[in-house]
Amino acid sequence: MKKIKDFIKDIETLRTLVALSVSFLIVFILIIIISDSPTKALFDFIIGPFTSIRRFGNVIEGSLPLIFTGLSVILLQRTGHYNLAMEGAFFIGAVVATAAALIFKGPPLIILLVSMLSAMLIGAIITGIPAVLKVKTDANVLVTSLMLNHICLYVGMFIIITYFQDPKMNSNYSYMFPDGVNIPTIFGVTRINYGMIIALITVFIVWFLLNKTSFGYKLTIVGKNQNFAKYSGINVNRLIIESALIGGAIAGLGGAVDLFGMYNRFQYSGLTNYGWDGILIAIVARHKPHFVPFAALFLSYLRTGANILSRTSDIPSEMISIIQAIVIVLISAQAILSKYRQKLVVEKTLSGEVI
Amino acid sequence: GKENGNNNSNDGSKLSVVFVVTGQLGDRSFNDSAHEGIKAMAEKLGVETKVIEIGRDQTVWRPTFEDLAEEGEYDIIITNGSNAGELIEEIALEYPEQKFILFDTEMESEIVNLYAISYLQNEASYIAGVLAALVTKSDMEYANEDNKIGFVGGSEHPIITDFLVGYVEGAKSVDPNITVYVSYIGSWDDTAKGKETAMAQYNQGVDIIFPAAEQAGLGCVEAAVEMKKYIIGVDSDQAMLFKGVNEDSANVILTSVLKEVGNSLVRAVDLEQKGNLPWGTFETLGIKEDGVGIARNEYFDKNVPAEIKEEVINAYEQVANGEVKVTSALTDDSKIVEEIIRSVAP
């Protein structure tokens, strides 16, 4: 006999599918209204990302930074605080990785390692600041972390422009990284690189931490009821700081991986927004690390499709953000099928089909 | 699409170009200027055109260019090279069949399917500096005693610094003791902050500001109108944009530093149609080549006193015939550039 738990899982999957279809339907209607060749547009949007290896590569590449920030958000928000500093940590991680790559001399692999470690360190420091301030002074984490993001941006740009800008470039780009200081690609045609492996290892580590260690258990408890955590003998303050540090290190690492995987010099001109994306990813993945890659792939797929759409069709580029918004909101709409679900549960329970 | 996009004049079919905007249209600046050029091509040269906006997020740039080059649907891809230059070089090598025209950049390697145009904005802003220095000491209605002029940038950026250094040199050529206030808004979009920044300068006795801040610079114009001061526009002929819509704004914009991105693109495509575009080279357009300049529109005529006009035109000629060599932030030593800017700091 089927467990009610599994049965509810099935309904949940069904709900997601229905939500997805509904959102695509709405998008479809929008496209019909705007476009002269709606079928082609829709094809480009939905199938487009799969029409060439390179495009499919784009989907996978695009998911990389999202995986890191998604994981980062899971850790940062685990203890129930609204730490948004992953945005700044990601950016400053890339800045510091650039600095390290351009300052240190040695074998490329060592430089890479040193750069990534420095990125992790600075990332941890950045997200750690709001946590420490919270614990020591009770300052609101949302406020301090939002402010820190701006500070990261400006200080980061200052560092790049003042110390590392390549005067040969007509833009605020750094010098080129030394030869071999990059993350090599796995498949020639695409830019999918070994950063993917790092990302997946990180996913595993986070999953492991949260599900297999007392540390992860304690984080969950702190997030669900601080009083209870304290009463259980958990050192709440330490955990708030520790989870922030780890979350920031992951975001910083994400910055470094994005940098060395996709570019050969520092070229961000502003905050990347991957941190905010991380919130979406974390929510869609229901704060479970092992769902993060899928959520990231999905968002990346959506974006790749939308980019192809705006390139190949007469749909204005602004529609991309509108379409994204619709899909994201509907995916998380819990109410879809809730009546049906309730009805099914009742039926199954009454008929004794499930326990 | 066609299987490749290299030949066009041969088979007699229409030349097709695509303008890839690595940013957004509506900046009232180089992207809009280029866009004007694209429209002109379609009208005057009968070229088939398409515009694609891909925003500032660099991760989507490569896939877009690769897709376009691979499909080969357009003969020429036109884009801004100051940020995307390096990327385009790589892709141009990868897809030798596809032609690219880049503006706002100089290419060093000689890639045969690439053509680049760069602009000596420092020359035009030199003229603006001359004008500003003359205006601030003049007895024009909104000018005051103080010998102070202003510059507002969006953020620090090599191209912005290039504008700045020319402006400062021009002003110094009129009066070496002049003070130039320099502020950065920290954003290219935030018009309110732009206004705030300009007002802070005006409150210090500055009476004319040259903002190079894209959209955020529009806020500076408002500050000028409200506080009865002057502005020098940037990139496009901004006074004319306000003509008939908002005369107050049009009247405080004494002139604009023009970067003729559109015209230069039209010229390049025209040459290509005639089979004369020297692929694999780059050209630098300055005042002499009319690639940059200042706007001499009706408001300039109406609002700028004759003796100032005369001196401005004088300076124009000096730069055009090479008598005056303007320092560049893009090619000259950054120490020297800094030195010049610092020499007039308050």
Added chain:
Amino acid sequence: MLEFIKIILTPEFLFSVIRVMTPILFAALACMVFIKGGIDPIGIEGIMLLASMAGPVGGYYTNSVIGGILAAILISLLASLLFGYVTLKLKSIEILAGIALNTLASGLTIFIIYYVAGNKGSTQSLTSKVAPIIELKIIKNIPYIGKILSGHNILTYLGIILVFVLYYILYRTPLGLRIRSVGENSAAAESVGINVLKYKYITLIMAGTIAGLGGAYMSMGYVSFFSRGMIAGRGFIGMAAEAMGRGNPYGIFLSSALFGIADSLATQLQMLDFPSQLIQTIPYIITILGISIYSYRHKKVRKVI
């Protein structure tokens, strides 16, 4: 340095503080109402952006200032209610819907102004309608003070009045009591027969209206046109100000003023020869220090007694 202190004491500087503060104050007050009613305010940025777009567009079509402001309020109400529908009815997660709303607004505003004004950057080509400047009769003539307090945009005064009005509504009326109870413990509110949904929607309407006014201020007061992305993070800063003011209207007023001071200070410092990026960090550093010191003292006081 002395020079600089002189600048800060000029009435112009203090005047600018109030101007800079205004949109943040609106944003923070809207966030406050959202949070009191138990609704995540992260979509404030998008709501204000839509309103700032609708102001000039509405003003253009109706050829009146009131028309513009009403259009701004209307669209932010729509956005706010849409957010409500999606989260309350479809039960989407609030933060997600809020972020989506911000994304939507950034695209939709450009889409609309391109349609209306033919330009993707701004609505400058539309004749502008600006909310009037108000001279305060008596105060105007007081030396120094008059120059600081008089002559602001009518919306600025409205914002300041709203601080008090909201205080009284939230803390002194049944409506406020119900909103706060619904926001903090909806089950408790429901158990005494309060229609939770109804008050959620009232919250959305109130906060939406305030956010709409804030957006209108940006494009019909601060400057006279809409430009792409013109809210530029002020909604988020408003969220921060709300938290810093600990959800109390007066506290929020003070923290918005602190933001205004810090921001104006940085603008002044820009003119000195310091690295511009470092100066741009000043408002944010001041905020972090401010909230830390304030919270620390609060915490200590709480501990001692």
Added chain:
Amino acid sequence: MMDDTLLEMKNISKIYDNGVFANDNISFIVKKGEIHALMGENGAGKSTLMKILFGIEDMNEGKIIFDGKDITNYTPQETIGIGVGMVHQHFMLVDSLKVYENVVLGMEPKKGIFTDRKKAKNLVNEISKKYNLNVDADEVIKNLSVGLKQKVELIKVLARDVKLLILDEPTAVLTPQETQELFDQLLLLKENGHTIIFISHKIKEVKQICDRVTVLRRGKLVGTIDIDKASEEDISRFMVGRDVILKVDKSIQNFKEIILSVKDLSVSNKSGIKLVDKVSFDVKRGQILGIAGVEGNGQNELVEAIFGLRDCSGTIEFNMKDISDKKIKDRREKGIAFIPEDRMATGLATKATVWENLVSNIIDSDIIKTNKLLNNNKIKEYSETLIENFNILCSSIDHEVNMLSGGNMQKIVVAREFSSNPDLLIANQPTRGIDVGANEFIWKKLVELRDQDKAIILVSADLNEILELSDSIIVMHNGEVVGSFVDSKKVDENELGMYMLGLKRD
């Protein structure tokens, strides 16, 4: 329908979203003017049934008729409108609001557009005076003790003119005196024609004031009987299916060495007022020390300070070592366990799962780990053992705790704290909201622990519990120890009461 029927619930069925069959075809009738008891084991479905009646939960099937009107699909708003009031098992209070604000919420007196605060406060004061419920109208809810919160809940319903009053375990957190006062008022209400549904696990209480009792078991109706015709034993048999005698057989006292020694312990509140004032006492192995006192006289603060949940001055020696600087974790590791007064705020993370709540005290130990890593199988095994031993009704250890019935939540706390086999167990209201069967079980467990030469500090509002279990008793009044009895047999209920009310002291 008979004339004297006020409420009829017909064939009510309720299945929660997670598949729990909480009410299975339940029908019963409440007559006008009666006090009708609803009884049953923890998780029997009492609260669910009442929530359905009140309109807060939907039902899957059934019909509700009130005063001749079909109110099956009424919202709480409408239910309140027709004169039904309910005091919920778990507080329905807005923490940051003041007492009077909570009371008038939804029926605010107005002055113009403003709330008439004076009137609101007067209302609270009037009712608290009339029903002897002493609460400060201006105090903020989150500063109140559980007992006071319960009083606010009562004032809340009494302030509304109700025909039918539903009270879901109102006496669980009241002292005996308070309970008596409440009963006097309930009887008064009854005289005035009001009807009351009264949920309680205490058969004595039910016998005392109720007319009829309806019993549920495992979601099903067992039946309704007249109180007059049934003895306490009958009722308990009806409920649990067997005789329950709430009495414990204790072996004679056999105190060993001192395990806990508290000297001059003081605790102050926010405004510097001493809640616990220089309290000193010892607890020995093999001893159950009862702390008696009227709610709010410092018992709570005292035991929280001993466990480390509050700052305090003075010394606390455990096994001869000063532990007053030690963290809670250390105190737990040294062998102290604690059942807190407020299960919802402190004792549980209600949004966490059942297993997460069961293992919080052993998370660092090897019991649920292999190679230092959490082992799901071990966790499952461990949790299920506790669930079985303590007879906790829950369908899956992965369910959130807030899906359990109140009594079963309490059992989770108790099970967890017993599980570490502590040297000293501090039990603050351990049997609050627990059914007779489980109550008996927990008592037995406490005595067992004592007989293993462990020590127990028992705080309870239930004097009967204190007298029944304790070897020794201290009485607290106004933060001070006003009486202490090494042998609990030397004192009776009345005398204790005198001490508790501060009328007598050593």
